[in-house]
Amino acid sequence: MATKKAAAKKAPAKKKSAPVKKAKATVADLIKANNKALGAAVAAGDAKTVAGMYTSRAKLMPPNADFFKGKKAITAFWQGAIDMGIRGAVLKSVEVEQLGTTAVEVGTYTLSSGEGAVLDKGKYVVVWKKDGGVWKLHHDIFNSSVAPGAAA
Numbered sequence: 001m002a003t004k005k006a007a008a009k010k011a012p013a014k015k016k017s018a019p020v021k022k023a024k025a026t027v028a029d030l031i032k033a034n035n036k037a038l039g040a041a042v043a044a045g046d047a048k049t050v051a052g053m054y055t056s057r058a059k060l061m062p063p064n065a066d067f068f069k070g071k072k073a074i075t076a077f078w079q080g081a082i083d084m085g086i087r088g089a090v091l092k093s094v095e096v097e098q099l100g101t102t103a104v105e106v107g108t109y110t111l112s113s114g115e116g117a118v119l120d121k122g123k124y125v126v127v128w129k130k131d132g133g134v135w136k137l138h139h140d141i142f143n144s145s146v147a148p149g150a151a152a
Contacts, residue, residue: 027096027098027103027128027135028093028096030135031093031096031103031105031128031135032093034053034135034136034137035091035092035093035107036091037053038050038053038089038091039088039089039090039091041053042078042081042082042086042087042088042089043087043088043089045082045087047075047076047078047079047081047082048075050074050075050078051071051072051074051075051078052071053136053137054071054074054136054137054138054140055129055131055136055137055138056070056071056131057069057070057138058070058071058074058136058137058138058139058140059138059139059140060073060074060077060137060140060141061139061140061141061142062077062141062142063142063143063144081111085113085114085119086111086112086113086119087112087113087114088110088111088112088113088114088116089109089110089111089112090109090110090112091107091108091109091124092107092108092109093105093106093107094106094107094108095107101129101130102127102128102129102130102138103127103128103135104125104126104127104128105124105125105126105128106123106124106125107123107124107126108121108122108123108124108145109121109122109123109124109142120144120146121144121145121146122142122143122144122145122146123142123143123145124140124141124142124143125139125141125142126138126139126140126141127139127140
């Protein structure tokens, strides 16, 4: 019996595994999450929530139109898009480069109807600004990759 006790005392203690550290979200991760939230707001028909994702001095630059400046104008733009039948907005980041409290995103988009029909596909560049600790769209420009008159 004494040998069993001695063996138990000499046995190396099991090491506790180190806690798994969660990797801090990158700016690219946060922007991808914001893009997903924007798509969800469009699907819900909520132009006000979409506009809330922009800074107060934001500029939206859609094709064949002048600037939409500020949240009121940006809300009107998105409400018009929703009223035209856009219920899907999928944004895919191709690259994100952070420059302090600014980030530049290049990506592609697909706009679709509530039934899932693709209405437009294209590319975009967004300048993001950190505003109150949150990354928001500041300058947003996009254009279609679909030729005029061609089906998306």
